[in-house]
Amino acid sequence: MNEWLYVGLFFIVGLIIPVGAIGVAWILGPKKPNPIKQSTYECGIEPIGEGWVQFKAQYYIFALVFLVFDVETVFLFPWAVKLGQLGLFAVVEGIIFILILIAGLVYTWRKGMLEWV
Amino acid sequence: MTAEQIIFLIVGAVTLIAGLMVVTVRNLVHAALWLVAALFGVAIVYTLLNAGFIAVVQVVVYIGAIAILFIFAVMLTRRQAADTGASVNKNWWAGALMAAATFAGLAFLLQGWSGFSKTASAIPLGFDAVNQLGDALTSPAGYVLPFEVASVLLLAALVGAVYLAFNKK
Amino acid sequence: MNFWNDPLKVAADWLTGILTGWGMNDVAAHVLVAFLGVLVLITILMVIDIFLVWIERKVVSRFQDRIGPNRVGPFGLIQPFADIIKLMIKEDTTPDGADKVVYNIAPMLSMMSVLILWAVVPLAPVMLGVDLNIGVLFIIAAGSIGTLSIIMAGWSSNNKFSVIGAFRCVAVMVSFEIPMLATLLIPTIFSGSMGTNAIIQSQDIWFVLLSPLAALIFLIAAIAELGRAPFDLAEGESELVSGYNIEYSGMKFGMFYAGELLHAFTFGGFWSIMFFGGYRFFGLEQVSPFLAIAIILFKALVGYWIIMWVKYTVMRIRIDQMLAFNWKFLTPVAFVLVMVTALMNALLRGAGSWLYVTGMILSNIIIAWVSLEIVRSVSKKERERVEGLKAMEVAHH
Numbered sequence: 001m002n003e004w005l006y007v008g009l010f011f012i013v014g015l016i017i018p019v020g021a022i023g024v025a026w027i028l029g030p031k032k033p034n035p036i037k038q039s040t041y042e043c044g045i046e047p048i049g050e051g052w053v054q055f056k057a058q059y060y061i062f063a064l065v066f067l068v069f070d071v072e073t074v075f076l077f078p079w080a081v082k083l084g085q086l087g088l089f090a091v092v093e094g095i096i097f098i099l100i101l102i103a104g105l106v107y108t109w110r111k112g113m114l115e116w117v
Numbered sequence: 118m119t120a121e122q123i124i125f126l127i128v129g130a131v132t133l134i135a136g137l138m139v140v141t142v143r144n145l146v147h148a149a150l151w152l153v154a155a156l157f158g159v160a161i162v163y164t165l166l167n168a169g170f171i172a173v174v175q176v177v178v179y180i181g182a183i184a185i186l187f188i189f190a191v192m193l194t195r196r197q198a199a200d201t202g203a204s205v206n207k208n209w210w211a212g213a214l215m216a217a218a219t220f221a222g223l224a225f226l227l228q229g230w231s232g233f234s235k236t237a238s239a240i241p242l243g244f245d246a247v248n249q250l251g252d253a254l255t256s257p258a259g260y261v262l263p264f265e266v267a268s269v270l271l272l273a274a275l276v277g278a279v280y281l282a283f284n285k286k
Numbered sequence: 287m288n289f290w291n292d293p294l295k296v297a298a299d300w301l302t303g304i305l306t307g308w309g310m311n312d313v314a315a316h317v318l319v320a321f322l323g324v325l326v327l328i329t330i331l332m333v334i335d336i337f338l339v340w341i342e343r344k345v346v347s348r349f350q351d352r353i354g355p356n357r358v359g360p361f362g363l364i365q366p367f368a369d370i371i372k373l374m375i376k377e378d379t380t381p382d383g384a385d386k387v388v389y390n391i392a393p394m395l396s397m398m399s400v401l402i403l404w405a406v407v408p409l410a411p412v413m414l415g416v417d418l419n420i421g422v423l424f425i426i427a428a429g430s431i432g433t434l435s436i437i438m439a440g441w442s443s444n445n446k447f448s449v450i451g452a453f454r455c456v457a458v459m460v461s462f463e464i465p466m467l468a469t470l471l472i473p474t475i476f477s478g479s480m481g482t483n484a485i486i487q488s489q490d491i492w493f494v495l496l497s498p499l500a501a502l503i504f505l506i507a508a509i510a511e512l513g514r515a516p517f518d519l520a521e522g523e524s525e526l527v528s529g530y531n532i533e534y535s536g537m538k539f540g541m542f543y544a545g546e547l548l549h550a551f552t553f554g555g556f557w558s559i560m561f562f563g564g565y566r567f568f569g570l571e572q573v574s575p576f577l578a579i580a581i582i583l584f585k586a587l588v589g590y591w592i593i594m595w596v597k598y599t600v601m602r603i604r605i606d607q608m609l610a611f612n613w614k615f616l617t618p619v620a621f622v623l624v625m626v627t628a629l630m631n632a633l634l635r636g637a638g639s640w641l642y643v644t645g646m647i648l649s650n651i652i653i654a655w656v657s658l659e660i661v662r663s664v665s666k667k668e669r670e671r672v673e674g675l676k677a678m679e680v681a682h683h
Contacts, residue, residue, distance in 0.1 A: 002121070004164035004172075005317070006416040007405050007424075009324045014401035017328055018394040018541050025374045025537030038382045040445050041532055059457050060189050061282055062609060066460045067182040068275040069617070072268060073467040074174050075254075076624075077423060077480060080471045082251030083628055084478040084635070090255040091632045093265070095625045100268040102621055104275040105613070113279050114613050116606030120313065146441060150388065153434060173423040181430025181463070185456060188437055192453075247419055247480060 061113050065105075072101045125165055132158030141204065145191040153184045167240055170247050292412045293575060298323065327415075328401055331548065334583075338547040339366040341587075342594065349598040376536035381444055384533065388442035393534065393541035395435035400549045403428050407555055408483040410565055410578035421482035422470045425556060426463060429511055432549075433459045436513075439542070440530035451529025454519045454605055461612045462510035462517075465503050468620035472500040472627055473560045486564035491643060494561040497627060499650040501561040503620050508553040509593055510612070512546065516600040517608060554589025555582065619657045626653060 079094045108114055135155035139148050156179045163172035227233075253259040288296075298319050305315035340355065340363060347354030355362030380386060406421040408414045418424055433456055440452020474480050476496060477488035485493075494501040510517040521529040531542045558564055564582055565571045571578035603611070626649050634642045 002165070002167060003416050003418060004167075004169065006320055006324070007164070007402070007418070008161075009317075009321050010328075010402045010405040010416075011398065013321070013324045013328050014398035015394060016325075017332060017401065018397035022378075022390075022394065022537045022541065025376070025540075026378055028375050029536055030375075030377045032377065033379065035382075037377075037379055040381050040383070041447075041527070056453070057193060057282075059453055060186075060193065061279075062457055062461060062613075063182075063186045063189050064278045064282070065275065065613070066464065067178075067186055068271050068278075069464045070182045070460075070467070071178055072271055073464060073471070074177055074423070075264070075267065076471055077420075077474060078170070078247055078251035078254050080251075080474040080628075081247050081478060081480060082255055083475050083631060086255055086632075088632050089257065091628050093255060093261060094628055097265060097268045098621050098625050100265070100272050102618065104272045105617065107276055108279050109614065111279050113282065114610065116609060146385075147388075150438070169418060170420050170423070173420050173427045176427040176430055177423060180434060181427070182460070185433065185437065185460060188441075189456075192441070245419055 058116060065108055065113070068104060069101065072097070121165055125162065128158050128161045128165070132162070146188060149184060149187045149191055152187065153180050156180055156184065168246065170250065291575070294323070294413050327404065331401065331404060332544075334551070335544050335548045336366045336370065338551055338590075339369060339544070341590075342547055345591065345594050346598055349595075370540070373537050373540040378536040378538060379533075381533045383444035385442035385444070388438050389533075390538070392435050392439035392442060393538040393545075395431060395438065397541045397545045399428050399432035399435060400545045400552060402431075403549075403552050403556075406482050407552070407559070407582075408486060408564060409582055410575035411571055412575050413579070414483050417481055417483050419479065419481045419484075422474060422480040422485075426467060426470075429459070429463065436530050439534070443530075443533040445533050447526045447528070448530050448532045451519075451521065451526045451532070455513055455530055457605070458510050458513065458517055458519060458608060461609055462507040462616075465612065465616040465620040466507035466511060468617070468624050469500045469504040469507065470560065471624050472497050475624075475627055475631055482559050482564070486559055486566060489563040489566060491639070492561065492563045496643060496646040497561075497623070497650055498647070499619075499623055499654050500627075501557070503616060503623070504560060505557060505589075505592070506616065508557065509596060510608075512550050512553060512593070514546075514550060514593060515597040516603050518597075518602055519605050519608065550593050551586055551590045554591075554593060555586035557589040558582065558585035615657070615661060619653065622657075623650070623653055 076094065076097065079090065079097075083090065083094070132155050135151045135158060138151040139155060142148050142151060156175065160172045160175040160180075163169075163175060254264045255261065301319045301322070302315050305318060306312060310318075343365070344354045344362070355365035358364040358368050380389060403425060405416045406418055406424050408417070436455050436459075437452050440448045440455070443449075473485050473493050476493055477485045479485065479488075513521070519529075521531075526532070531539055534542060559582075562585055564585070565578040567581045571581060627646070630645050630649050634645045637645075
């Protein structure tokens with residue numbers, strides 16, 4: 001039997017519980033909507049403009065840097081698993097891999113992309 | 118039909134529908150969320166093949182990073198980032214023809230392939246795919262060079278992205 | 287097989303026996319029993335979660351020199367149940383212009399992303415949950431789903447504050463995932479496996495003794511991943527009112543809140559699994575599985591308490607400070623630590639265990655000291671630069 005079946009059960013039950021809780025609350029709770037109640041919350045003031053602000057492009061840069069690091073670090077896990085049985089060669093290989101990764105971080109840093117402007 | 122086949126068919130169908138929704142829904146954030154559903158479906162297919170590591174990497178990299186990046190990119194625009202133009206242009210029939218021809222060609226090439234009728238060999242007890250992957254990535258006889266080159270490739274991607282973003286400012 | 291030695295297997299066998307006795311298919315009975323087992327585990331977790339509300343409120347009030355809930359029941363123990371009844375019968379409002387489907391799915395996904403984490407928590411030597419050989423990465427994968435749920439909640443609410451909160455939250459979560467991944471490499475290197483149970487089994491010496499710096503960085507990254515103070519910019523009550531969950535009310539808000547508390551408790555558990563031996567405590571775990579469960583839950587509570595301690599002691603930092611702290615300090619230190627640990631592991635493996643432990647601790651202390659010295663000199667230069675600018679300004683006037 002595939003062990004992921006049990007993980008799938010966790011996903012299913014993990015959805016059933018919140019769905020059930022929200023469903024029960026939906027049955028029990030009163031339902032008296034009115035326009036004031038439904039209006040967007042802005043600390044008691046009439047909402048100004050649409051419920052949207054311009055996304056700061058800086059977030060996108062950090063997401064890009066994150067993406068590259070994420071992929072690289074995930075690659076390191078099979079290496080780390082085998083490390084105990086391998087010699088210095090594999091260690092040096094992994095270190096070179098990480099150093100190339102850090103070179104990317106240093107480049108981003110020097111270019112000033114890590115500054116919040 | 119075994120239980121695994123039934124699960125596969127359901128997941129496959131949901132993945133296909135999600136993929137179709139990605140290219141047909143008007144709201145771009147909805148399209149990105151359908152993309153997440155499609156990617157998650159692919160991750161489930163990997164787990165059905167006992168490829169746990171690949172499945173988790175699929176979720177971590179594609180849902181945790183690439184989908185987030187997509188949503189961020191969409192959010193650089195308006196909230197109701199809906200595309201108002203026609204979803205097909207006047208050359209749609211040519212595209213459809215190409216797709217059909219590609220499918221027919223692939224089907225023709227693969228019709229004699231034995232892999233469809235052969236059952237996969239059972240995975241030996243105690244087989245550890247991650248260990249094998251670690252071996253392949255670290256032994257000089259394996260894929261050491263591609264492993265390092267992948268790192269250089271990602272570095273190039275990062276440098277390129279930073280350069281582009283830097284010049285736009 | 288004795289019930290007290292392996293309660294899960296005895297109960298499962300007994301139930302499967304009954305079900306097959308009713309003429310049920312063997313596989314179907316097995317799956318149904320597993321389903322019931324998961325249901326029981328998650329129900330127990332939800333009950334623990336209810337009491338976490340009480341613990342959190344009691345602890346925060348003690349930190350703030352108050353008494354906390356003490357009216358409903360002894361020591362206010364019934365208070366969380368009163369809270370739940372309130373959440374249950376509260377009207378569930380949906381703001382104008384909200385994206386209804388996404389708005390409703392988000393709190394469910396948020397709760398689910400926490401509950402699935404318990405699939406890889408080994409509670410006792412005979413109760414492993416699912417012993418995945420990639421358990422460590424599973425934690426990160428579940429975190430990805432949590433990130434997604436927050437972005438969904440923030441975007442669908444049609445509210446300025448919730449959008450800003452969601453952006454900040456995602457920026458924090460994705461940034462701190464990198465040092466977390468890097469520090470998770472260290473238990474993986476020590477134990478030679480990504481499975482949570484294998485990591486516990488190989489901790490004859492707690493990994494915190496081998497790599498205290500990794501334990502510390504993991505804790506910091508976990509607090510950021512949880513979105514708790516000092517990294518709670520996503521909520522930022524004083525500026526964003528409540529951040530991404532501002533428009534949620536009733537049970538949907540309850541899901542976010544309960545999810546956050548359980549998440550903190552769960553990460554206390556993972557901290558103990560990765561660095562403090564999980565259910566192991568000087569062989570006591572072999573006495574009875576119930577004792578092992580008590581040990582791991584106690585360790586998780588201690589971790590949770592430390593996370594609360596940090597939350598109620600340290601003030602919120604700005605987003606630029608936080609991102610700079612992550613990318614310019616935590617990430618480089620974590621990767622240097624991984625490289626040094628890998629190297630020391632290869633060099634000292636043959637040596638005796640005393641030499642191994644001493645070498646590891648020494649390398650950790652040296653890395654911590656050098657990186658702190660670098661930060662000190664850099665910030666000293668920065669201070670002098672700012673003071674120089676000020677002096678020039680004064681002279682100018």
